[in-house]
Amino acid sequence: MTQREYFGTSGIRGPVGTAVDAKLALEVGRAVAAETDRVVVGRDARTSGPMLVGSLTAGLIECGTDVVDIGLASTPTIARGVATQDADAGIAVTASHNPPQDNGLKLWQPSGQAFDQSREDRLEDRLRTEDFDRQPWDSLGQRSSWSGAQASHVDAIREAVELPESASLSVVVDLGNGAGGVSVEALQEIGCSVETLNAQPDGRFPGRPSEPTAENCSTLAATVAATDADLGIAHDGDADRMMAVTGDGEFVPGDVLLGLFARNAAGAGDRVAVPVDTSLLVADTLEAVGAEVVLTRVGDVFVAERASEEGVVFGGEPSGAWIFPEDTLCPDGPLAAAKLVELVAEAGPLAEQVDSITRYPTRRTTLEITDKTAVMEQVTAAVTAEYESVDTLDGVRVDLGDAWFLLRASGTEPRIRVTAEARDPQRADAVFETARKLVEKHV
Numbered sequence: 001m002t003q004r005e006y007f008g009t010s011g012i013r014g015p016v017g018t019a020v021d022a023k024l025a026l027e028v029g030r031a032v033a034a035e036t037d038r039v040v041v042g043r044d045a046r047t048s049g050p051m052l053v054g055s056l057t058a059g060l061i062e063c064g065t066d067v068v069d070i071g072l073a074s075t076p077t078i079a080r081g082v083a084t085q086d087a088d089a090g091i092a093v094t095a096s097h098n099p100p101q102d103n104g105l106k107l108w109q110p111s112g113q114a115f116d117q118s119r120e121d122r123l124e125d126r127l128r129t130e131d132f133d134r135q136p137w138d139s140l141g142q143r144s145s146w147s148g149a150q151a152s153h154v155d156a157i158r159e160a161v162e163l164p165e166s167a168s169l170s171v172v173v174d175l176g177n178g179a180g181g182v183s184v185e186a187l188q189e190i191g192c193s194v195e196t197l198n199a200q201p202d203g204r205f206p207g208r209p210s211e212p213t214a215e216n217c218s219t220l221a222a223t224v225a226a227t228d229a230d231l232g233i234a235h236d237g238d239a240d241r242m243m244a245v246t247g248d249g250e251f252v253p254g255d256v257l258l259g260l261f262a263r264n265a266a267g268a269g270d271r272v273a274v275p276v277d278t279s280l281l282v283a284d285t286l287e288a289v290g291a292e293v294v295l296t297r298v299g300d301v302f303v304a305e306r307a308s309e310e311g312v313v314f315g316g317e318p319s320g321a322w323i324f325p326e327d328t329l330c331p332d333g334p335l336a337a338a339k340l341v342e343l344v345a346e347a348g349p350l351a352e353q354v355d356s357i358t359r360y361p362t363r364r365t366t367l368e369i370t371d372k373t374a375v376m377e378q379v380t381a382a383v384t385a386e387y388e389s390v391d392t393l394d395g396v397r398v399d400l401g402d403a404w405f406l407l408r409a410s411g412t413e414p415r416i417r418v419t420a421e422a423r424d425p426q427r428a429d430a431v432f433e434t435a436r437k438l439v440e441k442h443v
Contacts, residue, residue: 006127007120009299009411013095013104016048020103022055025093028105029059030132031123033141036060036088040108042070042078042149043093044179044238046203048103052093056105061141063133070149072201074179074239077153079108079330084152089115097211097236100204113308113329114301150182153334157186160327161338167191167345172232172245173337174220176210177202180239183334187233190338197223203237210237212320214251217243225249231350233337240300241320242333244340246351254318255279259357261322261336264343265314266291273306273315273323275299276397277406277419280360297394298408304329362421363432367439369416372409376416378442379407398435403427405435
């Protein structure tokens, strides 16, 4: 297959003016129009968003496709709007959790699932060969706007989540100056008392960096700890991600949150889709209820693909992307926030639930590698020859029973990431050293 020029693991994304510009947005619109009649378009709060939406819309309309513009909206609102508006696709102009100088385009199917690799590959071919179908003046597409997208999303969350009548929870929501206001409205609709941080949309992200990491959510943690709030919620710039803080002000690690969601969703015989870099704690937590994990490549697109399969009741990434396939196949941060509130209302304080999950020591490093492809080929051959339980789904992952390690090349940088985990700290150290030396031996 020809090397991909445009799409990464999560749509198109990069610095504005170089990797992403008006010309690219125009041509993506033209390419998508070749396979669609009606497309929903929306954007996050980034300052480059209106410019890119204008170019994208022009490309779609020029090639005969109608555009439903929903304006500033969370990415899950856009993804859900595709089916609601009887459209063929949706396009979110967003760089998700990336810094303000970046922007991008992520495409959605009517099911709520992101475009899979085969659909992206078709668009790659059209973009590379400029295979567009421009229309004459009397066959151009039409543009309309839809102001009810957020209300429709709120209604869907309200139907999916129900708190006990006696529940009266207080939640602090840190929107990170992003487009996740739908989360506040939805939580209020299901009966929560909500306070906000960084609620004003601002594509410069002045309140905190967009990605909801523990470091970036320190103000949220301090606020929750200093008040009588039951928990805190944090979103990234387009609210496809959701992370949480306990009522005590502890940031909940992504693997632990994944374990909690998975345990609540799964029963005997069920499966949960997780990427290859997920902690052992998720598999161990599911084993206790008779369920199991199925591994995917890293990226919510791949998690969603497995979540669409029969018997897979939940999918998630430790980075904060949560997929509830009975409701939608897009990572829906506002829905996840409401689901977490529901879990707290039914099962007790988040801090106690977090404490019920056994955590394991994980070791990570990133090695700068000039020719990562050649090195990974050599490493994969060596590991496959030496170990029995090897998975090459995404990088090379070795299952040692009581431990595992993963060697995986970055999709965008000249780096190889080394991850190791075990149930025992000394064992984790030893496995990590073995894995690191495997890479260094072939550099």
